[in-house]
Amino acid sequence: MVKAVDSVDLTLDEREFVGIAGESGAGKSTLALGMLRLLTPPGRVVAGEVLYRGTDILKLDAEEFRRDYRWKKLAMVFQGSMNGFTPVFTIGAQIKEVMTLHGMTASDVVVQKLLEQVNLDESIARRYPHELSGGQKQRAFIAMALALEPEVLVTDEPTTALDVITQVNILNLLKGLRKELGISVILITHDLALISEAVDRLYIMYAGGVVEEGASSEFFAKPKHPYSQGLMASTPTLNSVEIRGIPGFLPDLANLPPGCRFTPRCPFAMEICKRDMPTLKGVGGERVACWLY
DSSP: OOOSSOSOOOOOOTTOEEEEEOOTTSSHHHHHHHHTTOOOTTOOOOSOOOEETTEEGGGSOHHHHHHHTBTTTEEEEOTTGGGOSOTTSOHHHHHHHHHHHTTOOOOHHHHHHHHHHTTOOGGGGGSOGGGSOHHHHHHHHHHHHTTTOOSEEEEESTTTTOOHHHHHHHHHHHHHHHHHHOOEEEEEESOHHHHTTTOSEEEEEETTEEEEEEEHHHHHHOOOSHHHHHHHHTSOOTTOSOOOOOOSOOOOTTSOOSSOTTGGGOTTOOHHHHHOOOOOEEETTEEEOOTTO
């Protein structure tokens, strides 16, 4: 058994914008799929709970969760979702299908309203996926995720493969939807620069666990975990003279090192780091899993 995500404790408040960041392979997408009961075999949740307003949704039977929660309470924009549309049906038909399958009345007026919410013209409903740009398809998928008016929207790398201007537009769209619709948003990304001014709180994941969590303003002012510091140093700025990467690679989850999983790559590693796994402790207004604190 390989634990892709281990002992992650995440909270999300009403109308909150939370970011989850880290390298590819850190467990971000697996965490999101586990929260929404979308893991496919052999992937599964073996322990823990996912509480939505006090109800552990992992204990609900599949039909009850589909009927009462999926899309209606919790919706997801998947990684690579711009390629998630069926090519032989129009965008409008596919949005209507989501609504029909969940017992709602689908109409052209409702589809038009959804497209307007994501800044798309109503004509998009009559077009096929291949007729849209990457940014248009991404926004159309967000519209489909909002079809049943969910309270939580989980977005997994929603700006992947888009140009810089379109990335900013998608991020501004999510910020506007949070304010306009009063929804909570979880944004999964590896791009710290993109989300620096968007999220309220940020979780940094490494090798399946959270190594730092706190308010966005505090994190970007002074990241505390050595891994977080490495990520920030790898992000170019207008004043960058040198961009430093993090040496080494993510550990093999099937053969994890003892103690802190970041030890083989950490410039501050001590003997205790090689023996014992640190837990999240309060440091100022943040929580950090590091023996330095």
